[in-house]
Amino acid sequence: MRKIYFICFIFMINGLFAQKKDKLNPIEVYEKAWSERKSEARLKIIKTIWLEESTFEDPSASIKGTAALNNVINEFYKKNPDAVFTSGPKVVKDNYVSWDWKILDSKNKLIMAGRDFARLNGKGQVSKIIGFWNPEVTLSESEILNNLEIENFKIVAQYYESLFKTRDFTTMAHLIEEGAVYYQAEGLPYGGKYVGFNEWTKMYAKSAEFFDLEIEKEPVYFSDSTKNEVIIYFTIKTKAKKSGKTLLMPISEHFDIKDGKITAIRPFYFDTKQFAEFLKSKK
Structure with a gap:
């Protein structure tokens, strides 16, 4: 009987990890897009997880659609050509994901830091991302909502x-x-x-x-x-x-x-x- 309970427990844990991985996949692709320097290659990446009605908002921009997001990233690299992105652990709850991030220059000097909050559509795509610029950001999901x-x-x-x-x-x-x-x-x-x-x-x-x-x-x-x-x-x-x-x-x-x-x-x-x-x- 204990063996059956243990097997069920293992299946349950594996299921939870699989669900979390599914939720994190579009975020991993989103971060990959930000790390891609070539505009055409980046746009192809964006289109795999971003819809024309998907929105992005931060203190510098409020946009909708794949081309608009690509333009935001293009403009960023014009101002910060040697930027390097790093990000922290992802917090997943239902169809929401949040995480801290930092942007460093080639000399490892901090350019910017903050926290992103993403809403997923449950189909492997991102419907909304809101970015907060603040190295001390600790906003919870409820606070962002x-x-x-x-x-x-x-x-x-x-x-x-x-x-x-x-x-x-x-x-x-x-x-x-x-x-x-x-x-x-x-x-x-x-x-x-x-x-x-x-x-x-x-x-x-x-x-x-x-x-x-x-x-x-x-x-x-x-x-x-x-x-x-x-x-x-x-x-x-x-x-x-x-x-x-x-x-x-x-x-x-x-x-x-x-x-x-x-x-x-x-x-x-x-x-x-x-x-x-x-x-x-x-x-």
């Missing part, structure tokens, strides 16, 4: 400020991804699917024909950084232009965010039917 969450909060807060307070559509336009979708409930007089910021502005103008709006309660923010989603809850005080009546209505708005841009918004009214009837009612 929290940083992403804060950045998403900032984007949504800026959108909210621009729309409801400053009416700054120029600033707002820079927060919206081209082709972003705004979904309004079909039961509303301005309901429908609006694609692209120009269509969004038409929707704002059409909704303004039905009511004046004040913010009764400022938003509360919630987020899931692993899904790049932010949800805000707030209460509006509206005055219907047809009837002159007022109504308080809690609202939640769900934001999808990708690469620092809003890609979709879905508002949910506490009682959509009541709100639609309120807007259409006459004196």
Whole structure:
């Protein structure tokens, strides 16, 4: 019986090591790409583990795609032609990998140090890498996700400020991804699917024909950084232009965010039917 337990234990350990090796393979290839000096050869390496929607962010760059990553590395070597990379042990958890790294010159002098955080897609490819420049970096996975969450909060807060307070559509336009979708409930007089910021502005103008709006309660923010989603809850005080009546209505708005841009918004009214009837009612 002990022999059976021991054999099972060995199989379990071997399985864990195999899983870890599978997760580390794209990171090993990624590091190999950084060590390759020839641009064409490097691009071939990059394409084996990098997708056109994969992203790279650090204090010097924020890019997407294989050619863009290759260009980042090319530019680095123009400034640091004799750079040598070294990296520390990899920490693997689910589809996340993090590790410390250093860049030395030909005289073994430290050029730069930091920590990278990678998200894998489970198919042997890298979907995102975020690089932190700091020789003392000790960020955990949860702390890095929290940083992403804060950045998403900032984007949504800026959108909210621009729309409801400053009416700054120029600033707002820079927060919206081209082709972003705004979904309004079909039961509303301005309901429908609006694609692209120009269509969004038409929707704002059409909704303004039905009511004046004040913010009764400022938003509360919630987020899931692993899904790049932010949800805000707030209460509006509206005055219907047809009837002159007022109504308080809690609202939640769900934001999808990708690469620092809003890609979709879905508002949910506490009682959509009541709100639609309120807007259409006459004196």
